[in-house]
Amino acid sequence: MSTTTGKILGGTGRYLDDRLHGARGLRTFLRKIFPDHWSFLLGEIALYSFIILLLTGTFLTLFFQPSMTDVVYHGSYTPLDGVHMSQAYASTLDISFDVRGGLLMRQIHHWAAILFVAAIVCHLLRVFFTGAFRKPRELNWVIGVVMFTLAFTEGLFGYSLPDDLLSGTGLRILEGVLLSIPIVGTYLSFFLFGGEFPGHDIIPRLYVIHILLIPALLLALISAHLFLMFHQKHTQMPGKGHTDANVVGQPMYPYFMAKTGAWFFFIFGVTALMSTFAQINPIWIYGPYNPSGISAGSQPDWYMGFLEGALRMWPSWHWNVGGYSFAFNVFLPALVPLGVLITGLAVWPFLEQWITGDRREHHVNDRPRNAPTRTALGMAGVTFYGIMWLEGANDIVSRFLNISLYLTTEIARYAIFIGPVVAYWVTKRICLGLQRKDNHLLEHGVETGIIRQLPNGEYVELTKPVSEEMRAVLASRAERPQIEAPDGDDVPAARGPVGKLRGSLNRVLTENIPLPHGNGHGNGHGNGHAAEPTAVTAGDAHPDGPEPADGDGAGA
Amino acid sequence: MSETHPSQDLPEEDGQQSRAPHRVIGTPPPAQARTLLGEAPGSPVPEPPRELPAGPDNPATAQTAEKVVAACFILSMLASIGFIAAYVGLEVHSVDATLRSNLALGLSMSVAFLAMGVGATIWVRSIMPNVEQVEERHVLASSETEREAFTKTFTEGAEASGFVKRPLLRRTLIAASVPLAVAPLVVLRDLGPLPGTSLRHTVWRNGTRMVVYGPDTPLRAADFSIPGQMITVAPEGYTENQDVLAKAVTIIIKFAPGVLVPNRPGQPGTIMNWTVDNIVAYSKICTHVGCPVALYEQTTHHILCPCHQSTFDATNGAQVLFGPAPRPLPQLPIGVDSEGFLIAKSDYHEPVGPAFWELG
Numbered sequence: 002m003s004t005t006t007g008k009i010l011g012g013t014g015r016y017l018d019d020r021l022h023g024a025r026g027l028r029t030f031l032r033k034i035f036p037d038h039w040s041f042l043l044g045e046i047a048l049y050s051f052i053i054l055l056l057t058g059t060f061l062t063l064f065f066q067p068s069m070t071d072v073v074y075h076g077s078y079t080p081l082d083g084v085h086m087s088q089a090y091a092s093t094l095d096i097s098f099d100v101r102g103g104l105l106m107r108q109i110h111h112w113a114a115i116l117f118v119a120a121i122v123c124h125l126l127r128v129f130f131t132g133a134f135r136k137p138r139e140l141n142w143v144i145g146v147v148m149f150t151l152a153f154t155e156g157l158f159g160y161s162l163p164d165d166l167l168s169g170t171g172l173r174i175l176e177g178v179l180l181s182i183p184i185v186g187t188y189l190s191f192f193l194f195g196g197e198f199p200g201h202d203i204i205p206r207l208y209v210i211h212i213l214l215i216p217a218l219l220l221a222l223i224s225a226h227l228f229l230m231f232h233q234k235h236t237q238m239p240g241k242g243h244t245d246a247n248v249v250g251q252p253m254y255p256y257f258m259a260k261t262g263a264w265f266f267f268i269f270g271v272t273a274l275m276s277t278f279a280q281i282n283p284i285w286i287y288g289p290y291n292p293s294g295i296s297a298g299s300q301p302d303w304y305m306g307f308l309e310g311a312l313r314m315w316p317s318w319h320w321n322v323g324g325y326s327f328a329f330n331v332f333l334p335a336l337v338p339l340g341v342l343i344t345g346l347a348v349w350p351f352l353e354q355w356i357t358g359d360r361r362e363h364h365v366n367d368r369p370r371n372a373p374t375r376t377a378l379g380m381a382g383v384t385f386y387g388i389m390w391l392e393g394a395n396d397i398v399s400r401f402l403n404i405s406l407y408l409t410t411e412i413a414r415y416a417i418f419i420g421p422v423v424a425y426w427v428t429k430r431i432c433l434g435l436q437r438k439d440n441h442l443l444e445h446g447v448e449t450g451i452i453r454q455l456p457n458g459e460y461v462e463l464t465k466p467v468s469e470e471m472r473a474v475l476a477s478r479a480e481r482p483q484i485e486a487p488d489g490d491d492v493p494a495a496r497g498p499v500g501k502l503r504g505s506l507n508r509v510l511t512e513n514i515p516l517p518h519g520n521g522h523g524n525g526h527g528n529g530h531a532a533e534p535t536a537v538t539a540g541d542a543h544p545d546g547p548e549p550a551d552g553d554g555a556g557a
Numbered sequence: 558m559s560e561t562h563p564s565q566d567l568p569e570e571d572g573q574q575s576r577a578p579h580r581v582i583g584t585p586p587p588a589q590a591r592t593l594l595g596e597a598p599g600s601p602v603p604e605p606p607r608e609l610p611a612g613p614d615n616p617a618t619a620q621t622a623e624k625v626v627a628a629c630f631i632l633s634m635l636a637s638i639g640f641i642a643a644y645v646g647l648e649v650h651s652v653d654a655t656l657r658s659n660l661a662l663g664l665s666m667s668v669a670f671l672a673m674g675v676g677a678t679i680w681v682r683s684i685m686p687n688v689e690q691v692e693e694r695h696v697l698a699s700s701e702t703e704r705e706a707f708t709k710t711f712t713e714g715a716e717a718s719g720f721v722k723r724p725l726l727r728r729t730l731i732a733a734s735v736p737l738a739v740a741p742l743v744v745l746r747d748l749g750p751l752p753g754t755s756l757r758h759t760v761w762r763n764g765t766r767m768v769v770y771g772p773d774t775p776l777r778a779a780d781f782s783i784p785g786q787m788i789t790v791a792p793e794g795y796t797e798n799q800d801v802l803a804k805a806v807t808i809i810i811k812f813a814p815g816v817l818v819p820n821r822p823g824q825p826g827t828i829m830n831w832t833v834d835n836i837v838a839y840s841k842i843c844t845h846v847g848c849p850v851a852l853y854e855q856t857t858h859h860i861l862c863p864c865h866q867s868t869f870d871a872t873n874g875a876q877v878l879f880g881p882a883p884r885p886l887p888q889l890p891i892g893v894d895s896e897g898f899l900i901a902k903s904d905y906h907e908p909v910g911p912a913f914w915e916l917g
Contacts, residue, residue, distance in 0.1 A: 032692075033692070034691070034692040071797070077650045077651055077652075077655075097655065098652070098655050099649060099650055101649050102662050103649075104649075104655055104658075104659045105659050108659075108663075137697050170864065173803075173847045174847065174848065174864065176846075176911070177845065177846025177847045177911035180756075180912065180913040180914075181846075181911065181913070183914055184914055185914075186913060186914050187752045187756065187913045187914055187915060188751070188752060190913075191750060191751065191752045192745065192746075193749070195749040196749050196800075197756070198803050198847070199799055200800060202748075202749070234692070242691065245694070247691050247693055247694055248692045249689060249690070249692075250689065251689065251690065252609070252688075255685065256688070259680060259681045259685070260677075260678070260681050262677055263674045263677035263678045263681065264674070266677065267674040270666075270667050270668075270669075270670030270671035270673075271667075271671075273670060276663055277659065277663025278663075291802065292799055292802045292806060292842075292849065293789055293791070293806040293841060293849050294851075295849045295851045295864070296863070297852065297863045299848075299863055309865075312846065312881060313865045313881065314881075317845075317867075317880065317881050317882055317883045318883070319912055321917050326912045326913060326916040326917060328883065328911070328914075328916075330845065330883050330912075331881070331911065331912070334881075362696065362697065364694060396863070396866065407866075407868075407879050410866065
């Protein structure tokens with residue numbers, strides 16, 4: 002560093018430190034260690050697409066008019082010349098065809114929104130499957146679940162704003178869902194829409210929620226989310242030297258700053274690239290909203306798909322009790338799947354802690370295979386969500402697979418129950434199988450591909466002990482604390498029905514293949530070849546043995 | 558993920574520095590190998606050891622990488638200039654012009670960002686020395702002493718405030734907060750009118766002419782004569798009123814004689830008195846969640862809602878055949894006026910559209 006730069010930095014530093022007392026805290030900040038793993042980038046995608054949304058969204062507010070006043074269009078998009086439409090729709094056409102860069106900004110905004118929710122879902126799954134939600138991070142997990150809910154609500158309200166035929170139909174469905182709520186539904190609908198559907202209030206009201214309320218909430222929650230992550234320090238994947246008492250990685254400055262800055266540029270670049278070449282939400286093709294029009298194959302944005310699917314597959318349950326309607330054909334599909342998913346996600350860390358009795362701090366993540374029941378439950382949840390999501394596009398699926406439309410719904414009605422059970426069972430078997438494979442590697446080492454003939458004519462394959470790094474990963478399966486006391490039956494809490502339930506759940510949830518004896522260090526024992534001393538040892542321990550061309554390489 | 562590859566051809570003295578320092582922050586550094594060389598006579602007190610190496614792992618690679626990174630940044634700069642040029646130079650105001658502008662702006666923007674990203678990534682990976690550091694974690698829980706001190710401070714504050722000792726103050730404060738919290742909910746009351754019975758009615762009246770939605774022209778029963786036809790109609794005078802159309806929009810279907818299934822007591826079916834010359838009118842608003850039931854299959858006489866695929870039997874009083882809709886599409890009584898135009902004979906006899914609590 003040149004002296005001049007040093008002087009400038011020093012001067013600025015002194016000026017700020019005199020006023021803010023920042024040197025010590027800032028130094029800690031600069032030296033903060035960030036662990037490295039590709040899956041840690043998923044949350045960053047969500048963060049950066051949110052920033053893209055704020056930037057492009059601000060641009061769009063400068064031109065968009067959230068008004069349902071009827072106007073006759075005379076803009077640049079001639080096919081709609083002379084057509085009655087709301088000012089919101091007309092101004093969206095103007096943004097697309099009469100503002101330079103407007104179409105690009107609209108498309109970046111929409112693509113970034115799709116990416117935002119997708120990144121949140123992937124990040125959430127990563128955190129779930131690696132157990133990164135465990136103590137002390139339960140609160141941050143709950144904040145994340147709240148943000149996930151806010152994110153797709155924000156998306157729904159956002160794509161409703163242009164008041165085109167597709168989004169207007171979405172609002173009509175929203176009205177139907179509100180009306181189905183027992184007792185208060187009709188009133189809620191009239192208050193939200195300012196009277197009967199569609200009225201003249203819904204767009205300006207959604208606009209305020211979309212550009213002010215939810216973004217402000219998200220911004221506050223993101224700040225809390227990042228602060229907690231920073232304060233508690235990031236989790237790390239299992240590896241050599243990675244413990245619950247340390248964090249191994251690269252410092253914030255200059256490494257993490259540069260890498261995350263590059264990542265922001267990549268995300269913005271890819272979003273821009275998609276918006277250049279992949280059309281999204283061409284509202285001029287859909288036309289302005291009218292209550293009588295509809296397009297076949299109408300689909301919401303992907304993140305609303307699971308609710309759409311629930312609406313499609315639910316039976317037509319409707320009961321008239323004492324002169325009042327229980328429209329459970331709409332109310333339950335809108336409420337139950339969302340409720341099951343969000344509540345399940347929110348309470349899971351606490352439930353898991355209660356079942357396992359594990360109240361320790363965890364900073365090294367689980368490999369998903371090392372928590373087979375959790376991973377299996379997660380896959381059951383993914384399947385539950387996925388079937389609803391596919392059913393939300395069942396008309397497309399039916400056309401694509403060339404099967405009856407009704408058959409897709411019938412299949413979904415069974416699959417929603419069978420699918421998660423199958424997914425649970427298959428995932429658990431795969432996880433336990435992978436654990437056995439890890440044990441095998443720990444016990445017998447890696448196959449080298451080198452075949453050796455023993456003096457008695459027997460052929461054996463040489464194996465090589467796994468590297469220290471790999472051993473740390475393979476042997477990372479932590480023991481779980483037992484909830485039962487050594488004399489289990491004498492614990493009063495374990496005798497009641499709740500205690501028994503907890504005991505059974507504990508046995509299921511902590512099911513694991515034990516690590517090999519001696520943590521795998523007794524390499525080469527008990528594999529049936531114990532009598533052959535040369536059978537399973539490192540290749541380099543045999544100077545007289547056939548030397549492989551690539552001495553370090555494990556056989557493919 | 559990242560591994561350190563110290564370059565083999567470096568002199569021994571530098572080799573120590575170029576390796577990844579692998580130690581816990583806050584602990585004393587290991588003795589430096591350079592002391593083995595012996596201190597130069599009169600050398601000053603050695604500076605504290607570096608936490609990060611000053612130079613790259615591999616200077617030769619770094620030198621090449623520097624050029625590549627600089628090229629990336631120059632490319633990004635050119636692309637940004639190109640973006641501004643495209644903004645100034647390319648007008649919009651037509652579909653084709655918008656297409657060109659979007660392509661130029663989007664492409665230059667993408668290149669500007671991606672080149673920055675690529676450049677920064679190469680910079681980190683090939684120029685900055687690869688390090689791995691370890692930072693200690695501390696148990697998040699405070700010590701018992703600190704917790705007790707906090708509890709004491711909190712209790713003292715509560716005692717000093719008198720919040721615990723003076724129940725009158727405490728209770729009146731709580732009593733004052735409750736209506737204050739309810740007030741913001743009350744002011745939301747004027748968001749909309751009360752529903753009343755408005756969901757039970759549409760604007761259809763005896764004598765209201767049906768106009769074809771779109772051209773807005775009235776329709777003679779005699780002109781709607783081809784069996785299998787389906788048309789969307791609206792009440793005359795309301796074709797631009799979305800609030801009215803959201804409930805009143807109606808489909809009429811023409812059938813061949815004998816196809817319609819008349820209703821019998823206790824059996825579903827089409828109310829034949831409400832039809833004209835085998836033309837039957839149903840609400841177009843799905844009884845599920847209100848999408849327009851716009852698809853009609855002539856051969857099966859099925860009406861299908863494209864949103865959630867509720868299927869109704871048009872011949873049989875629009876009974877539900879499949880899907881989540883709970884009740885048939887309401888049938889509108891229709892007739893013809895003195896000039897032969899199709900008219901409504903009354904309003905719908907039951908509410909149209911999705912179920913609501915008071916529907917019953």
